[in-house]
Amino acid sequence: MYLGMTESDFPEIRRLHLFAEMGEDHFRALLRGSYVQNFPPQIELIEEGDPSDFLHVVLSGSVELFSTWNGRETSLATVRPVSTFILAATIRNAPYLMSARTLEKSRVALVPSQDVRAVFDIDAKFARAIVSELAQCYRTVIKNTKDLKLRTSLERLANYLLRQQRRANGAMEFDLTLEKRRLASFLGMTPENLSRAFKGLQAYGVRVAGNRISITDQMDLEKFAKSSPLIDDYQT
Amino acid sequence: MYLGMTESDFPEIRRLHLFAEMGEDHFRALLRGSYVQNFPPQIELIEEGDPSDFLHVVLSGSVELFSTWNGRETSLATVRPVSTFILAATIRNAPYLMSARTLEKSRVALVPSQDVRAVFDIDAKFARAIVSELAQCYRTVIKNTKDLKLRTSLERLANYLLRQQRRANGAMEFDLTLEKRRLASFLGMTPENLSRAFKGLQAYGVRVAGNRISITDQMDLEKFAKSSPLIDDYQT
């Protein structure tokens, strides 16, 4: 079923690590079975427990991965263009472990899981890329767990801010890319507590005005945060 | 370097999902570069941050994966025979994110990471197995994160006990396989709190005597724990 995948989407997807090195024919074969859809904000794309029929690629907008249990909900990640999500479920042909919803108007490509598995078996470069991507995802989650288990909420926030600052090329001022209540959930605390944590970081040179963060004492914040590449580096 | 890998170790390793389907010649090539060592208890095999030179395979005994930051330490997993650990670091050729220490006298096979990567590129079955294993590891960590973020410590303990009970084929009585302080750390709490959590579960039909757990009211415990396959099932 072909629903609006335009040629202009190809290069963007192709540029992803996951698809960059694979054979052109295999790439086209993958996309032939795929389709693209536009979603309004706050649409649930996936519910945890569903069978994993598609590998998803966010082309524009943003998607939140979250999970619920016993009436509680927690935010696990935010996916921004251009990247894939729920690769592991696709590979294992197992039910999704996380739900996904659009945060804003988003364009998402859906690649049939069975095609991904089929091409994996015939394209070594693609196989290599998938393994590499999965290993990276795994390591990211491990870092996340260490962050959660080894740090207090104040330390988690401090380190989060320093990571965001790095994403903003080290600027002294930058905007939060997440709603605060989602940030709170991602960091494993309540919105009320996040509010208090921001106030607690004032003592270490952090100013907050709405979504705008100012680091007024870089040294002090870094000294408090004690960032470690084995937790806070997303590259390695 | 060949240090005591005996032919008798081969079949056990071969039986692992990871190595079960690969070509015999490739399997032998992998093991040719490997060696086996016996370690006493409490030996640190790996320190987080080290370069990932070897894929490790626990042949006997048990190994704890843990991490430290700022003087704190947390237990992330226990590896029991026969299984591998730190596959992701091996694949990405990136530094280990976790430290590893033997809990008891243990026999560990060390397979050079570069050999793993080399064989991955020429053996499609092995590649498939690695991806499958990595995807499973990833999903396990995600489940763990959900457990940590969505549940209170009492709920985490209740679900842990039910999982252990299932491992014991549903017996009403079974032994903890972990020291309590390690269990506490794994579940994200202090030993003191674990003690109190056990007392808290008395109300739901849990009896504790040393390492021995008795489930005296299965229904009640299950009703409290609200286990979910999307968190507590290690298979899917």
Add this chain to the structure above:
DNA sequence: ATCGATGGTTGACTTTTGTCAAACTACTAA
């Protein structure tokens, strides 16, 4: 400009969790 809705913040309070010190237990080694 006003209203309403949503998200954010604040304060008072409760619950949960961690900390510290002491007591207790099981196990090991002399």
Add this chain to the structure above:
DNA sequence: TTAGTAGTTTGACAAAAGTCAACCATCGAT
């Protein structure tokens, strides 16, 4: 057997985090 050690438990207390209700700010629509 006994002493010593490491692990566990307990109680008193402190700190951290969650809850609830009220209030404030922002934004969009009428």
